[in-house]
Amino acid sequence: MAITDGSRETARRSLGPLRRLVPYVLRYRGLTVGAIVFLLLAAAATLTLPIAVRRMIDHGFSESDSAFIASYFSMLIGVAAVLAVASALRYYFVVMLGERVVTDLRRDIFAHVIQLSPAFFDRAQSGEIVSRLTADATQVKAAVGATASVALRNTIMGVGAVTMMVVTSPRLSLLVVAAIPFIVVPIVAFGRSVRRRTRRAQDALADAAAFAGEQIGAVRVLQAFTNERAAAKRFSSAVETAFEAARASIRARAVLTFFAIFATSASVVAVLWVGSHDVLSGAMSAGTLGQFLLYAVLAAGALGALSEVWGELSQAAGAAERMGELLDEVPTVAAPTNPVALPPPQGEVEFRDISFSYPARPNVSALHRLSFRVAPGETVAIVGPSGAGKSTIFSLLLRYYDPDSGEVLIDGTDIRRADPSAVRERIAIVPQEVTVLAASAAENIAFGRPGASRAEVEAAAKAALAHDFIMALENGYDTPVGERGVTLSGGQRQRLAIARAILRDAPILLLDEATSALDAESETLVQTALERLMKGRTTIVIAHRLATILKADRIFVMEDGQIIEEGSHADLVAKGGIYARLASLQFEAGADMVRKAAE
Numbered sequence: 001m002a003i004t005d006g007s008r009e010t011a012r013r014s015l016g017p018l019r020r021l022v023p024y025v026l027r028y029r030g031l032t033v034g035a036i037v038f039l040l041l042a043a044a045a046t047l048t049l050p051i052a053v054r055r056m057i058d059h060g061f062s063e064s065d066s067a068f069i070a071s072y073f074s075m076l077i078g079v080a081a082v083l084a085v086a087s088a089l090r091y092y093f094v095v096m097l098g099e100r101v102v103t104d105l106r107r108d109i110f111a112h113v114i115q116l117s118p119a120f121f122d123r124a125q126s127g128e129i130v131s132r133l134t135a136d137a138t139q140v141k142a143a144v145g146a147t148a149s150v151a152l153r154n155t156i157m158g159v160g161a162v163t164m165m166v167v168t169s170p171r172l173s174l175l176v177v178a179a180i181p182f183i184v185v186p187i188v189a190f191g192r193s194v195r196r197r198t199r200r201a202q203d204a205l206a207d208a209a210a211f212a213g214e215q216i217g218a219v220r221v222l223q224a225f226t227n228e229r230a231a232a233k234r235f236s237s238a239v240e241t242a243f244e245a246a247r248a249s250i251r252a253r254a255v256l257t258f259f260a261i262f263a264t265s266a267s268v269v270a271v272l273w274v275g276s277h278d279v280l281s282g283a284m285s286a287g288t289l290g291q292f293l294l295y296a297v298l299a300a301g302a303l304g305a306l307s308e309v310w311g312e313l314s315q316a317a318g319a320a321e322r323m324g325e326l327l328d329e330v331p332t333v334a335a336p337t338n339p340v341a342l343p344p345p346q347g348e349v350e351f352r353d354i355s356f357s358y359p360a361r362p363n364v365s366a367l368h369r370l371s372f373r374v375a376p377g378e379t380v381a382i383v384g385p386s387g388a389g390k391s392t393i394f395s396l397l398l399r400y401y402d403p404d405s406g407e408v409l410i411d412g413t414d415i416r417r418a419d420p421s422a423v424r425e426r427i428a429i430v431p432q433e434v435t436v437l438a439a440s441a442a443e444n445i446a447f448g449r450p451g452a453s454r455a456e457v458e459a460a461a462k463a464a465l466a467h468d469f470i471m472a473l474e475n476g477y478d479t480p481v482g483e484r485g486v487t488l489s490g491g492q493r494q495r496l497a498i499a500r501a502i503l504r505d506a507p508i509l510l511l512d513e514a515t516s517a518l519d520a521e522s523e524t525l526v527q528t529a530l531e532r533l534m535k536g537r538t539t540i541v542i543a544h545r546l547a548t549i550l551k552a553d554r555i556f557v558m559e560d561g562q563i564i565e566e567g568s569h570a571d572l573v574a575k576g577g578i579y580a581r582l583a584s585l586q587f588e589a590g591a592d593m594v595r596k597a598a599e
């Protein structure tokens with residue numbers, strides 16, 4: 001399974017996954033080259049400053065030549081200008097590159113994820129995927145942009161400064177080299193423990209955030225069960241745990257800061273001490289000592305910055321790895337290399353000896369040697385207890401999954417041989433729970449057929465008896481509905497779904513009847529709209545209402561993944577089998593009708 005938490009730990013240790021970003025970076029050669037050029041230019045400008053300072057000290061103050069000072073300072077201003085321009089442009093190119101790369105990554109991942117098979121979503125949490133698109137992407141952006149450039153700049157600066165230190169004074173450099181282990185080893189060791197504590201604090205905070213997200217998402221249920229106090233208490237203890245973890249990390253960081261500053265300052269003082277003896281004895285000029293010290297400070301700064309960004313880079317590597325996992329996920333249901341074209345639509349559906357288990361539950365058989373044929377234009381109602389496999393029939397028809405054995409045929413073609421999109425274009429679905437998108441009413445209907453004109457949307461809405469309630473909304477078809485807009489009633493949502501299906505105008509209609517009862521008036525509207533929708537189409541309906549079942553041409557009674565009875569309502573009632581029992585129990589409300597039909 002690709003979506004795991006385990007990767008978070010291992011990923012932090014290696015920068016390897018960042019390699020995945022290289023092709024994205026290379027797509028923008030201009031930005032990349034610009035970033036590197038200005039990076040080098042800024043580093044070079046910085047590295048010339050200590051030389052300038054030496055010449056200042058050694059010549060500027062001793063030679064009372066004002067022309068020298070003037071030309072000298074104008075040159076310095078020139079260097080400063082180069083430094084400023086290069087730094088600004090470096091910032092621009094580097095940050096732009098980061099934004100660009102992450103925009104592309106987000107776009108690619110989203111496009112990839114939404115075409116993955118439902119089998120993937122059975123095991124992945126949608127929250128986890130979204131967090132990869134947002135939080136992980138932000139980390140990668142920081143890495144490609146700021147962090148990588150800080151790392152690169154400081155590597156260049158570090159190497160440059162150390163080289164210049166050796167050039168300036170090999171003797172003092174040797175002294176610094178001798179001091180390095182005493183400074184660096186403890187800092188690295190301590191830094192590691194700081195990182196461990198920081199990670200613990202972040203994980204604790206992530207737990208608290210996940211809890212908050214879940215509770216706020218289900219706030220109505222939370223209030224209905226009056227669980228607010230318990231939830232508040234749990235959250236409070238979660239954030240307190242995060243605080244304690246943060247405190248440990250802050251404390252460790254404070255100690256680290258003390259040590260780092262003291263150790264580096266003390267060693268600088270020591271070098272200065274030795275160096276000033278050399279100056280006094282005439283072995284070295286004061287300017288050279290100044291130059292050396294400045295290089296030492298630059299080198300130390302570069303080293304410090306590198307140790308800081310290392311942690312950030314390895315976190316970004318973890319983020320890049322998690323995003324990469326999503327891109328590596330292959331859809332289990334894919335179009336064949338040479339998909340066959342489906343014949344002209346008739347609306348015939350056939351299941352031939354289908355056996356199927358869900359990948360998430362391979363030991364449970366959802367459908368077992370199931371065969372049936374639905375003729376063009378026929379209406380079939382599927383009834384049966386919960387878990388019988390009714391929805392699974394829909395899932396296989398839409399090719400969300402492929403059967404373990406047997407064939408699903410649409411108009412005589414095995415759907416595995418066709419492009420899944422071509423198969424799905426033949427099907428319209430009215431689900432039990434209608435998804436209303438956070439968009440306008442018109443856009444919600446147009447979802448049925450992307451690109452439909454406003455006139456087509458309105459015609460569909462009229463046929464679905466949705467026009468009147470939409471016109472009564474504040475801005476008619478342009479009124480936002482769904483999450484950030486008007487909340488629609490159950491009956492209105494269903495008519496919206498019916499309008500979508502009418503607009504789709506597909507030969508095969510899959511109807512998953514809502515179980516929740518509507519009031520009589522809504523019910524009549526929905527039924528009328530449905531009848532219009534079903535006209536002339538092959539309809540398979542997972543039926544819960546007697547009225548629907550009575551109108552069906554045939555009824556399939558399912559149990560344990562098989563069709564155990566089949567026939568018209570009257571046939572089945574007369575037979576006195578499972579259906580007859582089911583009908584008199586389950587469809588109590590229509591018991592009279594059952595009796596009448598049986599007579």
Ligand SMILES: Nc1ncnc2c1ncn2[C@@H]1O[C@H](COP(=O)(O)OP(=O)(O)OP(=O)(O)O)[C@@H](O)[C@H]1O
Pocket residue numbers: 122358359360361364365366384385386387388389390391392393
């Ligand atoms: N995505 C899934 N992953 C694993 N098992 C599943 C999945 N969906 C359904 N199942 C299992 O497959 C079997 C058939 O389920 P299905 O949803 O087709 O039943 P159903 O007749 O539609 O039930 P209901 O009327 O309650 O919707 C059940 O045992 C169910 O637990």
